[in-house]
Amino acid sequence: MSANALPVPVTKAGEDGLAALLADPGKALVALDFDGTLAPIVADPELARAHPEALGALVALAPKVAAIAVITGRPAEVAVRNGGFADAPGLEHLVVLGHYGAERWDARSGEVTAPDPHPGVDAVRAELPGLLEGSGTWVEDKGRAVAVHTRRAADPQAAFEALREPLTGLATRHGLIVEPGRMVLELRPPGMDKGVALAGFAREIGAGSVLYGGDDLGDLPAYSAVDTLRTSGTPGLLVCSGSDEVTELRERADVVVDGPEGVVGLLRALADFIG
Incomplete structure (x- = not known):
């Protein structure tokens, strides 16, 4: 155009x-x-x-x-x-x-x-460091959600794919969902x-x-x-x-x-x- x-x-x-x-x-x-x-x-x-x-x-x-x-x-x-x-x-x-x-x-x-923040976000925030150790990722704290960015990892796409399942499991346990994006996986409240x-x-x-x-x-x-x-x-x-x-x-x-x-x-x- x-x-x-x-x-x-x-x-x-x-x-x-x-x-x-x-x-x-x-x-x-x-x-x-x-x-x-x-x-x-x-x-x-x-x-x-x-x-x-x-x-x-x-x-x-x-x-x-x-x-x-x-x-x-x-x-x-x-x-x-x-x-x-x-x-x-x-x-x-x-x-x-x-x-x-x-x-x-x-x-x-x-x-x-x-609205008031979802309690699951605090629970996920506390567990993420152990789950992500050594992955080369970076966590963005959005207050009402947390986003795991893989763009800085040695292999961003491989890190993205490797983390989808464990992050989805973590989110589900705490009543959240995972929103995938461009080299980012965001854990946030549903609805x-x-x-x-x-x-x-x-x-x-x-x-x-x-x-x-x-x-x-x-x-x-x-x-x-x-x-x-x-x-x-x-x-x-x-x-x-x-x-x-x-x-x-x-x-x-x-x-x-x-x-x-x-x-x-x-x-x-x-x-x-x-x-």
Whole structure:
């Protein structure tokens, strides 16, 4: 996709979704993952920051649509900080749904709302060091979840595969689930995923169309939610922030862009076209 040019969806459903968004942007929900979609993937998640032009693109588009939602596995306040959302004027329509929707930050209030933490997270946190000893992995403590990153291991993919079963057993014993991603296995409470979060927020605002952009396995439930919305009469557009590590999204997407830079270009193109 060239600079500020609208994409051409490869499916009829995608064409309908884009057409509906452009025809009535005031009822459109634009929902996006954070890591790998708005922010480049980095070896240390603590250093992840939104693409330098992402905030400007969001500010340009936000007043022209019903809402923009950032749906992420990170704590909401971390995504807000790493995205620079709290200090940006013009983002009154932005909501960050953190921990797959268990937390919510609203730009209008600047406050985070969240349920009590699941007790299984503390139990898993205590047992992980013994299970991971010598694996070359790194644990990211998300507060309401813990993520085991294998990207720093000598053989990241082998470490990822070797840990799936034991981590799944550990999570199950403590009432949690394992969410696999790009060289990461996250242990978190069940009952909430990006699909549930997206569908719930779309209902809340009465969205007339939905765009969802993501890059990882955790985004597949959101893709499925858009498919469900389509069957019930709400047009949708599925965008993949291209990755060679995860092919499932690319195969299901209506539009594939070149990582966060491509996502920024898409947001700019939408803002320019809507005018």
